[in-house]
Amino acid sequence: MRIKLHIWRQANPETEGKIKQYDMNDVSPDMSFLEMLDVLNEELIAKNEDPVAFEHDCREGICGTCSMVINGRPHGPQMGTTTCQLHMRQFKDGDEIYVEPFRNKAFPVMKDLIVDRASYDRIIQAGGFISANVGSAPDANAMPIAKGIADLAMDAAQCIGCGACAAACPNGSAMLFVAAKASQLNLLPQGQPEKVIRTRAMIKRMEDEGFGGCSNYYECEAACPKNISVRFIAKLNRDYLYATIKEGI
Numbered sequence: 001m002r003i004k005l006h007i008w009r010q011a012n013p014e015t016e017g018k019i020k021q022y023d024m025n026d027v028s029p030d031m032s033f034l035e036m037l038d039v040l041n042e043e044l045i046a047k048n049e050d051p052v053a054f055e056h057d058c059r060e061g062i063c064g065t066c067s068m069v070i071n072g073r074p075h076g077p078q079m080g081t082t083t084c085q086l087h088m089r090q091f092k093d094g095d096e097i098y099v100e101p102f103r104n105k106a107f108p109v110m111k112d113l114i115v116d117r118a119s120y121d122r123i124i125q126a127g128g129f130i131s132a133n134v135g136s137a138p139d140a141n142a143m144p145i146a147k148g149i150a151d152l153a154m155d156a157a158q159c160i161g162c163g164a165c166a167a168a169c170p171n172g173s174a175m176l177f178v179a180a181k182a183s184q185l186n187l188l189p190q191g192q193p194e195k196v197i198r199t200r201a202m203i204k205r206m207e208d209e210g211f212g213g214c215s216n217y218y219e220c221e222a223a224c225p226k227n228i229s230v231r232f233i234a235k236l237n238r239d240y241l242y243a244t245i246k247e248g249i
Contacts, residue, residue: 001027001093005040007052008100010109017109019098029089033076034059034066036088053112061085061225064162068113069100074164074223082162082225102167105210106174119209120161120177126205127198128181130190143189156184158226165220165228171212176220178206179236180228186239196243203240 003024010017027036034056041051057063066083070076076086091097099113107115159180166174182202185191191198214233221230 001029001088001091003027003036003088003091004094004096006096006098007113008109009052009112010101012111013108017112019100027088029087031088032059032084033070033086033088034084053110053114055114056084059084062160064160067102067107067115067117067163067167069098069102069167071098074102074167075162075225079222080225080227082160085225102163104163104166104172106166106172107163115163117161117163119211120163120174122209123174123178123202123205124161124181127194127201128185130185130194132190145188149187153184153187155229156180156187156232159184159224159228160226162225164223164225166211168219168223169212169214170217170219171215172210173214173220174206174209174211175214175233175236176224176228176230178202179232182239183232183235186235195239196246199236199239199243200247203236 005022005024006019007022008017009020022040024036024040027039031039034054037052037054044051054068055065057065059066061082061084064082067074068083070083070086075081075083076090078086078090101107101109101113101115102117104115106119107117110116157180159177161177161181163177165176166172169175182199185198186195216230216233218230221228
């Protein structure tokens, strides 16, 4: 396959970036998108040029670090797929592909296709935990949980925190991420004691980080590689309303 790449290049957060074109003439359709970038970087290194910086780790679609926008869509054209699991067979011979970093005020570009997503970590630190007594592990059946609730909590827990939802949202909202991370705890008995504090703290931190508000565009759900449902946003709104009334504000 012949592919024409248009890749965002930016040396550091202080410099201006620009799109640079690269032509690749021998791309295997069985390559993953990141393998294709590896080949490009080998060619650039051989020419003593600076390789394209991009972030990755597991390459199994579970770590969420391969955050890039491909032809205007976070993680690329295939739904329910991270960039590292996207294969070049999704493109055609002669295609032009535009590759950019995730665009969001709260995700500053560090270099090329790498963005700083530490804002997500700070949201988790604000309330994405439970307080539990240490000691021996409790018996698995000591705390009965209805299967429907357990399944819903597991659906929320699938979120890998990649940032695609915030990058896809026209408002730059992180509501789907916050809703998933809050719901996976708020739904379970272990998360009930801190539910009110958690909900308010995570939403406040989200706002402090500069993320926008949710206007129900549903772009987040469409871009999510784990198909997290927007129904968790509705649940977070209900939890936030309850927490606001509970706190008497």
